[in-house]
Amino acid sequence: MSRTPGKKAERKAPSQRAAEIASAARRLALEGGLSAVTLRAVAARAGVAPALVAHYEPNMDALVAETFATVVHAEIDAVSALIATEATARSRLAHLLSTLLDGSRTDVTVVWVDAWTLGRRNDALAARVRTEMDAWQAVIREIIECGVRLGEFETDDAAAVSWQILGMIDGLNAQALVRWGAATDRSLLLAHAVEGMLRLSRGSLPVG
Template identity: 55%
Template sequence: MGERYLRWRTVSRANRTRAERKSPEERSAEIQDAARSIALSGGLTAITLRSVAAQAGVTPALVAHYQPSMESLVASTFTAVVRTELADVASLLGPFPTATERLAHLIDTLQDGSRDDLTLVWVDAWSLGRRSDLLASAVRTQMDAWEALITDVLVEGCDAGEFSTGDPDTVAWQLLGMIDGLNAQSLVHYRDAPSRGRLIARAIEHELGLSPGALTAAAAAPRR
């Protein structure tokens, strides 16, 4: 029994020594990656000291050492997840040659039902942000970034004569609000994804002076 205990102590000490060899930067990145994984699988509300520690394979005390504020970790996790989403969508839109096609595929991509994990992150952020100024500020910053992406597409369409609106900023805000609202509804399976996409497309077609069905047709057309 004594020999077995000594062997266990030796292995345990060796494991701790190996863990301690990670640099502070590596350990911090490991914890942040764990938080992002948790957010995408269970939302921001699932990020706790214990859940992050378990995901990263470290102790809660070590998480607290590198992330003394869970409020800060939640806010930075939200920002990291949403920045990645925005970059992915911007990259997806890049190859389309016209603003109409880019706008159509933007709506289709954000309403096709494949991003429920990201929608949950957003919904949790709006809810938790009521009691966290840090998170609320992060949410507003990322909403501004999304609105800027949409506005750029609308301005390009106006400059090319594809769209007709004197206020692309307001139309972008309207579109963002519709996308956010209908995506939130999708979490409880209210209506189906194609219906939600068509509802948004019809409203925005009207705002931009497009013929009915123009955005739906553009989304369905093969990429050139």
């Protein structure tokens, strides 16, 4: 009995194939979290055999880690560009808080939550998580330090305040995944806490 040969993947340049695999992994992560980035799922999304994915990405832990970094870098770049147009440090901070808690980035929040969980057993991912947390903290710290220099904020430890703000953002967004509270409520809770940290009067950071 004759057999119909299976359809072979189109031959492409290694750089193009690697980019397609990375793109497939990123799309899977944004749709279903990092736990969705498996060998077979990436192969199916890229339209190739699992063996080909394994050829280009022999270490799936590394692919998951790189996928996480790609997603977070894109978010940092997008948010940084969005708030860069604000005229003052105070308005930049208010815009940052509103943007990160407006509920429009649930897909990225799921990626973060998965990263914290999977990073317990994936050392490459854990290292990436620490790096990207540092990157986000640096964004917030730069705004606060600018505000202190210009007399808009008061704090003796911009770095510590930045970590506290980042922790609250992460916690409130994680709570939003189980539909706790409205986006405006979460934004106000955070804004009032930050106003206290920076010795601002209530309502100085308009959000929502």
